[in-house]
Amino acid sequence: MSKNDRTFAAPKGVPDYLPPDSATFVAVRDGLTAAARAAGYGHVELPVFEDTSLFARGVGESTDVVSKEMYTFADKGDRSVTLRPEGTAGVMRAVIEHGLDRGALPVKVAYSGPFFRYERPQAGRYRQLQQVGVEAIGVDDPALDAEVIAIADAGFRSLGLTGFRLEVTSLGDDTCRPQYRELLQQFLFDLPLDEETRRRAEINPLRVLDDKRPHVREMTADAPLMVDHLSDSARTHFDTVLAHLDAMGVPYTRNPRMVRGLDYYTKTTFEFVHDGLGAQSGIGGGGRYDGLMAQLGGQPLSGIGFGLGVDRTVLALAAEGVAPADTARCQVYGVPLGDEAKVRLAVLAHRFRAAGVSVDLAYGDRGMKSAMKGADRSGARVALVLGDRDIEADEVGVKNLATGEQEAVPTADVVARVTALLGRDA
Incomplete structure (x- = not known):
């Protein structure tokens, strides 16, 4: 409830999307998922909460997501469950549980919905965030990496978004990560790190490079970078991904200091950045996670995916002044003048809706002037006006x-005439 205890308010950090602005939200969500569907990704619906250990093991205990941001609680059976902070671990659990990894590969799925992280709310950072994600599991092919990146790029561009950039790097594989880890730790342990940061360097030293505090970033400015220590196989994989992106005309920049916020990433790693959003500039990203399935008890199969922020994409569109959706709630608005007219227009509305045309009516026995104002506010392109004389004729x-x-x-x-009129206007 609010401070005066008289009315309820949404939880802090949880945005509402209401008409007419919600039309943009729907257009963003559907536009991003349409790009995945066009590439053959099937829909998967995931639980909103899972066993806490799934995320602790899959996401990584050294990450801020697990150590600081998860909504975790005991249910009535005294089981520890967590509202999902991201989608990949849940998808991987579902693929293993239902045996999809033993069928045709790659398993290509897409999903959308709310995810939850306990963070300090600000513009673009919410405690309930909306995402669209894809995962392609079971094939270690750099061409598949490029496809996943291209899908995200195409989704953003389909909405009219242009002021973003794609940053890519490679985080290596198990043939070079151990040696780089040791090299990076040697560098970090010579720095005057605080106790918490030093402990993080012991668990996963890459996480220190992701620290946003200015003094830590200054200390690590000369840290060795993974891209300079890739094995031949990891280097070839990364170069092939870039060659595919070049061939498809997907523009990118290399960011050798990129460290995503989840521990499971290997090899190809990427982020989409929009500078019009200030500090919360990331609008989506992802990467390859070659060891995650085995870590969660499945086969040693590779995978790659992304999560795109619907909330932040909405903000990015606003920053560019782009409206990706028609905010009109209907195409046709009925204006009945009398009880008999109301019945007849209700029947007509039913026929229009069956034909795929959205229709609303003026309810509440409003007069002609008031009803036509309602038609204008609805955003409809056509009004149907029906009175006693019209009924007689x-x-x-x-x-x-x-x-x-x-x-x-x-x-x-009238249905054929209005449908033709709407088609001509379109």
């Missing part, structure tokens, strides 16, 4: 709300 007044022109159309022909 078996006609409906069809008004083009853009031009103001109105014509009388026989009732039997």
